Amino acid sequence: MAAQPDFLWIKNDMSPDGRVFRVSRQAAQHSTILRALIEDFEGIDLWKKEQCIPIKIHVSDQCLSDVLQWAENTKTAPEKGENADNNKQVELAAEDMHFFREAITTSEKLYELLMLTDYLGIVPLYNMACQVVVNMIMGKSAEQIRRMLGISKDFTPEQEEAIRAETAWAYDEEQPPLDR
Amino acid sequence: MATHLTHLPPEILHSILSHVDPEDLSRLPLTCRLFNNFIKGNNLLWRAIYTNFLDEPPTKDLDFEQEVHDIVKLKRLCSPLDSTPDTEIQSHLPFVHRIVTRLLNHAITVPSLTTSTSKSTSTGTGTGARGDGDNNAPHPHRSSFFRSSRARTFPVSGNAQFLTDLFDSTRARRNFLTRSFLYERARALAVAGFADEPHQLDAYGDVSGSETDTAAEGDDDVSGGGPRPRPRRPRRTRTRFGWRRPRRPREAYQLSAKLHCLYGWGLGIEDGVRPGATEGEARRRAMYVARQRAGVYALACAKVYDLREYTAGNKWGPFLEEDEEGGGGVRVDWEKVEAILVVLGANIRSKGLERFPIFWYFWGKPFAGSWRGSYIPWSKDREQGKESEVKELDRMDPYGVAGSWLRVVSFLDFTDFFHFNFPIGDRLPRDVPRPPLDIAQATRLILMRIHVAKVEPAGPGDHPDYPVTHFRGFSRALDGAWDENAEADIRGTVRVTPEGEIRWTSFSVFHGEERWKSEGVQIGGIRSARGVVGTWFDKDFNPQGPCGPTAFWKISDREDTATGPRVLLEDLFPLIADDMEDELADDDEDSGDEVNLQVLDPFGPDWTEYELEDELAGLYYFDDEDIFDVEDVEAELEGIEGLHNGDDDEEEEEEDDDDYEDENEDEDEDDDNDNNSDDEHDDAGEEDGPAADLTHG
Known part of the structure; x- marks a missing residue:
């Protein structure tokens, strides 16, 4: 395929398959890393397949593909500026819900999504992924959380008892007074 | 390679976990070792959880884990759904008091003018007042230091909002804000809103509250104390005249009253007016209630206008009787402050003043600026962006005295006042409160403009860390045509008591002569927008009065306070x-x-x-009717029964004050017997005889 001027090429060096992905200029705007790259190298010819940008992160090509697909599909302008809040509560829009239902079906995939969006600085998607985890945790009992996140209990009964005592504050009993 | 969520790098875990609810952080450590290790002692994480919904605290070295623990517990105690029995919940009052005051102490503050808190003077002397140039303010939102509306003199605070939401629960208000003697008495007398709750006056030692209370009960003949059955019968708390006040203030009463003062004036239990309710609705209810004059209001009036509670020992102010040693300095009597707030709040509403935001921000909303440093300066110069020179004296004054203050003063017609305090053949024991006082009062609005006269070091009996500010100024009643009392000079002092409360003393000077004196305490602490609440009385402490409640709060700053026209x-x-x-x-x-x-x-x-x-x-809501619309002496000592008629006619419109009187006249006779002629019952003897302040349901 002919290299068009408005596409970047990305390849994950850590992935065994190592496919090369095409990223439109518009989609690249979602990633603070790619955006910075484009700004810094505006004059230079970035837009060739031979100029493939290597990334190094332990995620599958499937995940990279999903994320880039999301970026292509998401037209809303990403937040501009340095202080785009990296850490705020988000509501998931319907398309994004769809994305999470279709693409992120296991907690492994969620893990990869978090790693990758953090790496590429795709803040909105990262925040949404965080929120998805938060929603899995909120209001659940320890056992439910374990099941939800696929964690296995690795305490001895004694350890568990000790932690239970430490976290009793949330249930009932006096705390020693605090000095101001 | 582990691709498990628990193996995420710490920064990603952090950004996930900083979004969960505080309660979830109690369960996560139980899931697995990794979460446990990550969460425990992770002050940064706990801090993120804290600041998710609360203000950035002014002190940086908080143990946020502990803070969040306390807040979760507070939430649970205030929850309307918790299944714990109320009596058990009420026993946590000291904890609730501690955490609520702590949250208010950590609420967002506006930097003061004083040099002690403003580091930077690089851009000139006046900048501290605007909140810029003050680099130690940890708050990123500078704009919150400008008034969002001119009448809103305090900033939006996450802490205040959190507390407001907590106490939105009627159950929380009942459990923690109605534990003072005033409300215990309301329960005992089964006044509106409290009729179905048992009171605990028969056993002072048992009343909800901290265990430490029992230590103070010795003089009530409670030996052995504690909630267990006592071997010896306690001193009777009930006489045929009514229930005695405890001789010494009970800690639980004081704590609850203080919480109530910080909360605001109204609880929405006795009168159905919820703070923050829409104005039209609130006003309609208010007028209705004002006409009814029912319940706790009458009990609060009986406390506020009771001259026996104005003594040399409490300096005629809202203070506790001084210890015998007298060395401790004054301590605030929060139950008195609470009663004053109830009275003034109802009077303000019955005047319809609540519709002005400069009133309802303070008299209609919970936790309205009742924390220290909440006052946002405003003046037309500042609003127009002009820098203004801060005078040296103002800089030395940590209390932000200089400026204009809006003041409310209520008083009884003197005849009423006299009959209430000196009924014929008065045999009421000193420690039994007077019967409910349910009578029209006059309420005046006054504008005060004051400036710093001098700042002196703390004297004996003052908090050693704070100076004493002397102020002077001028006051004018907004009812300009009223009488010769309309204009007065003002002078007074502000100081900090040893326990850290801000005490205001002032004199009104007419034609060069001092006439009225006033003692008050600033709710929330230094430079709180909520302002000062207290008493006024004759400056010579005339044993025949008069006296009454007053409050004032700062509305604006002005640079030319020393000279300038007197018009305010x-x-x-x-x-x-x-x-x-x-x-x-x-x-x-x-x-x-x-x-x-x-x-x-x-x-x-x-x-x-x-x-x-x-x-x-x-x-200019005041006309002479306010003062004299209830002249009948018989009407003044009405019991409560008469006031609950017509619960259903709230749709009647506001203007007809007349039927308020009519309704009550029907009941006068019954109550007169009880109240006005106690001497006739002298021989009745038994303790269960007609009690002066009892109504028999």
């Missing part, structure tokens, strides 16, 4: 005008044209005459 209204007017603009904007976008205050230069030379006549009629 221009300090108030922009605030009221602003309110009206807001109101109009809310109602109807076009209606701005009708009044169009914006195009009038509110600071122009002629505005006072013009505007006040036309637009501020509501502030």
